[in-house]
Amino acid sequence: MWRRPAYGVDLGYTTEVSARVDYISIPDGRCGLVWARGDVWWLGPSTRPWRSTAVGKVVGVRLSFGAGRIFVGEPLHPWRDGCVPLSALTQAVGVYRAAESLARAAEGEHLPMLGGLVSSRLRSAGGLDLAAVSLAAQIGQGANVAALADSLDISPRQLLRQCNDLFGMPPSTLRKILRLHRAAKRDPDEGGRWAAVAAAEGYADESHLARDARALTLTSMRVASSHPVRFVQDAAAVSA
Numbered sequence: 001m002w003r004r005p006a007y008g009v010d011l012g013y014t015t016e017v018s019a020r021v022d023y024i025s026i027p028d029g030r031c032g033l034v035w036a037r038g039d040v041w042w043l044g045p046s047t048r049p050w051r052s053t054a055v056g057k058v059v060g061v062r063l064s065f066g067a068g069r070i071f072v073g074e075p076l077h078p079w080r081d082g083c084v085p086l087s088a089l090t091q092a093v094g095v096y097r098a099a100e101s102l103a104r105a106a107e108g109e110h111l112p113m114l115g116g117l118v119s120s121r122l123r124s125a126g127g128l129d130l131a132a133v134s135l136a137a138q139i140g141q142g143a144n145v146a147a148l149a150d151s152l153d154i155s156p157r158q159l160l161r162q163c164n165d166l167f168g169m170p171p172s173t174l175r176k177i178l179r180l181h182r183a184a185k186r187d188p189d190e191g192g193r194w195a196a197v198a199a200a201e202g203y204a205d206e207s208h209l210a211r212d213a214r215a216l217t218l219t220s221m222r223v224a225s226s227h228p229v230r231f232v233q234d235a236a237a238v239s240a
Helices: 067-073 095-104 112-122 130-140 147-149 154-167 171-184 196-198 206-215 221-225
Strands: 009-017 023-025 032-037 039-041 048-053 055-064 081-086
Touching: 032 112, 039 095, 039 196, 055 112, 067 112, 067 154, 095 112, 095 130, 130 147, 130 154, 130 171, 147 154, 147 171, 154 171, 171 206, 196 206, 206 221
Parallel strands: none
Antiparallel strands: 009 055, 023 048, 032 039, 032 055, 039 081
């Protein structure tokens, strides 16, 4: 099940992890919350693929780019690719009580509760960081870092610090991740080659696309793009 369940959440999902399937979680650059193995986990900004061998139900939400920094209440770069119990977020007011409630929740209640937790936290803090949303969108569209910094009237070094704070990673890493997601949504030509996709998305050539795909998905672009659900499923918590 996949949907957008709450304010500040790009996607919510419920899935069953089977021992018979090799699950690969492909990074999307976002933070997340996951209920798995009877506990609630905070997932920092994802920049690398994960493998999971755990078994069981996983319920999670992926936060919008303008939500993660606000939710955690501190810069995101220390949390990059991290996975900790939700109660470890000492800066996020009320999360310990929320973690206890989620752990006691009945079947089917976890997804709306996770979404509600994000929404409540954001609204109490004044809402989404719309500047961060816009910045992520421009980076994802391939904006040149120097030109983007100039348009914001800051230096490239200041932009780097800002991105590490807001997204937990430099702009080059976020752009690489989002570009691969865009490429995965495109269909290759009838011959099954990805050269046209690579050219359309600004890769140097098809080999460049293949290298990025392998680095971020642990498999080929053909296989990764045929399983789009894995671009949003996060197995980090259940493999921790």
